[in-house]
Amino acid sequence: SSQLSSVPLQMLFYINGIYYIFYFLASLALIIYKSQVFSYPDDFLAPDLASLLIMAGFEVLRLYLGSKGNLTEEQAPLGLSLVTTLGSVVFSVYFLVWQTHVLKADVILNTVLLCAYGLEAVLKVTAIAAFVS
Amino acid sequence: VARLCVCDLLVAECDANCCCDPDCTEADFSLFTTCSVPIVTGDSRLCSQKAAVYSLDVDANPAERIFELIDQVNPSVFCIHSTNYKQLLSFSSPEMPTPENFDQLLKQFGRAAFSAEPEPDSWNSNTDVQNPSDANETYRYEHGAPVQTEDAFLRLPRPVVSSWCSDANPAGFLVNQATKCTRSVSMEKCGSIQAVSMLFYINSSILAKLYEFVFQVNITVQAVVVQSQDGMRTLLNDSDALRLPMILDDLCINIVLGVSYHITYTDAGEIIEAAASFVLGAINKEALSIQQSFEISFTQVNTQPVPLSGNPGYIVGLPIRAGFLPQGYPFPAEMSLQHNTNKHGQLTILQSTSSQDCLAAQGARAPVLFGYNMISGCTLRITAATKCQPLTQTLLDLLKGQNFPEYVASFGNSQAQDVLDWVPIIHLHTSEQVKSSCQIPVSLEIEVKWTKYGSLVNPQARILNVTATIATTTLQQLPSGRERTFPVTSSVVFTDISSPAEPGYKAWPTINAKLPFDFFFPFV
Numbered sequence: 295s296s297q298l299s300s301v302p303l304q305m306l307f308y309i310n311g312i313y314y315i316f317y318f319l320a321s322l323a324l325i326i327y328k329s330q331v332f333s334y335p336d337d338f339l340a341p342d343l344a345s346l347l348i349m350a351g352f353e354v355l356r357l358y359l360g361s362k363g364n365l366t367e368e369q370a371p372l373g374l375s376l377v378t379t380l381g382s383v384v385f386s387v388y389f390l391v392w393q394t395h396v397l398k399a400d401v402i403l404n405t406v407l408l409c410a411y412g413l414e415a416v417l418k419v420t421a422i423a424a425f426v427s
Numbered sequence: 428v429a430r431l432c433v434c435d436l437l438v439a440e441c442d443a444n445c446c447c448d449p450d451c452t453e454a455d456f457s458l459f460t461t462c463s464v465p466i467v468t469g470d471s472r473l474c475s476q477k478a479a480v481y482s483l484d485v486d487a488n489p490a491e492r493i494f495e496l497i498d499q500v501n502p503s504v505f506c507i508h509s510t511n512y513k514q515l516l517s518f519s520s521p522e523m524p525t526p527e528n529f530d531q532l533l534k535q536f537g538r539a540a541f542s543a544e545p546e547p548d549s550w551n552s553n554t555d556v557q558n559p560s561d562a563n564e565t566y567r568y569e570h571g572a573p574v575q576t577e578d579a580f581l582r583l584p585r586p587v588v589s590s591w592c593s594d595a596n597p598a599g600f601l602v603n604q605a606t607k608c609t610r611s612v613s614m615e616k617c618g619s620i621q622a623v624s625m626l627f628y629i630n631s632s633i634l635a636k637l638y639e640f641v642f643q644v645n646i647t648v649q650a651v652v653v654q655s656q657d658g659m660r661t662l663l664n665d666s667d668a669l670r671l672p673m674i675l676d677d678l679c680i681n682i683v684l685g686v687s688y689h690i691t692y693t694d695a696g697e698i699i700e701a702a703a704s705f706v707l708g709a710i711n712k713e714a715l716s717i718q719q720s721f722e723i724s725f726t727q728v729n730t731q732p733v734p735l736s737g738n739p740g741y742i743v744g745l746p747i748r749a750g751f752l753p754q755g756y757p758f759p760a761e762m763s764l765q766h767n768t769n770k771h772g773q774l775t776i777l778q779s780t781s782s783q784d785c786l787a788a789q790g791a792r793a794p795v796l797f798g799y800n801m802i803s804g805c806t807l808r809i810t811a812a813t814k815c816q817p818l819t820q821t822l823l824d825l826l827k828g829q830n831f832p833e834y835v836a837s838f839g840n841s842q843a844q845d846v847l848d849w850v851p852i853i854h855l856h857t858s859e860q861v862k863s864s865c866q867i868p869v870s871l872e873i874e875v876k877w878t879k880y881g882s883l884v885n886p887q888a889r890i891l892n893v894t895a896t897i898a899t900t901t902l903q904q905l906p907s908g909r910e911r912t913f914p915v916t917s918s919v920v921f922t923d924i925s926s927p928a929e930p931g932y933k934a935w936p937t938i939n940a941k942l943p944f945d946f947f948f949p950f951v
Contacts, residue, residue, distance in 0.1 A: 332515055396508045398474050
């Protein structure tokens, strides 16, 4: 029996999970730092914090769906995970470009996350292709 | 950044040691010793920014200025890569008013002070004059509000721009004013110029409360003084009759030369009484203009106004308050200082007159003003016939005046009831050694020692000590027929004896940590 589940994809999900925990804590710490050092009015702070929390939710959903789909070799959850990845990409781009204050640390964190998303997307597509056929 | 130069202060001229000044030539740069502004950058928190670096190359002969435009990189991980919040890095320029946003801008910024959140309601509340729906609220006069009469305002003419009188100046409530202005008159229009007739000033009645026409106060005539052509004034006995300008013996008499209003008010902001005193004069055919003086003063009902010389410390230029203690001082029940509000009880010194003869200028005295050192004097001529004792008495009267006070207020607002706030005047005598012959006083020196009292940022002047020193000299007997003149002087000197201020520091805070009494419970 050939195993259709993609091992690299699963490894990537695992690494992504750990990295995302680090990313979430680091982003939160950076927002706190920015609010102390710079002028960060409340009506600019609220969208940034809300985006971070929603992004965390998306990420959990995405990783769960993707992992489940990959392990059970079903394309539906995997496809859903791909769509959710799109949402996460938008959030990551928001934190990279449209955030109130973008520090170099923000740029580094989000660039790594976007690379991970890109790689995952490619692997998901190949996995879906493998499952379908 | 290449165009920014902080040290370029002189326009079209080279500033010394300013390497970024565009007005400097090569020759100027060779004279510089150092660059006062070595680098011009933007905000250093940005990750990458342009910087203009200026330096002097002193080894080259002549010295040269080196200018480089480099990219400065902030190596920290927390440098700002970009920001979407424009106000972070630069001040925002305010909105330009246009016809569309003018009203909104006026509402937001049109007051003396404004905060970040605009308050659109408070702009209109103070300026809403006609408000008939507010029937329950009574309007009362506030400080500075124009005193209203039934047709307009109580007028206090004053000069505007030039010295001609303008009648459009309203009297402000509780604003004591005194003004002088010139009015053009002529004999032909004697009866027809309104502004020189008494009727003009007492015609309308004053409203007791703002905007309420029910209660009105008539202006009564308190006193009428007639001034003759040579300046002598006489008080008329009957002040009830209204005197209108009329022609009498080639003169136009009953011309108003001065009006003095006295308004009595209550502490609820109502005017209950108004009185006017007039000075009437006469003009002849040649007169083209007269000078009128106007005054208004406000007194609270049931009070005796005492002009303060400061609150609490004395203000430079205001008269020193002085008074007497009535007989029987040590009894606390009667303790009070008779404070004289008229000029006769004040601390005064001799006033120099144009005729320097002491005996001719009896009674001319000048009040002692706080902070103003004064010296005055006159000359006294004595002959052989002058006797010692009357001369001594005359000179003492001359130097000290009629009612030389005994106590001086230490603060500008000392009340007459607080006896401890008043400083006694110490009298000293200095005389030459010879005691037997006649000693006549020739000079009075009043030395007022004062100190700064209170806080460092707003020190108040407080009088601590007043010493009146009379110096006497021997009167030598003159051979008959000869006469001598000698000067008599009086002076006032104010000395500041305040010790230099020492800042006081608060004590270190102590840590008050005590264990509760049952901390070692099982063992204690």
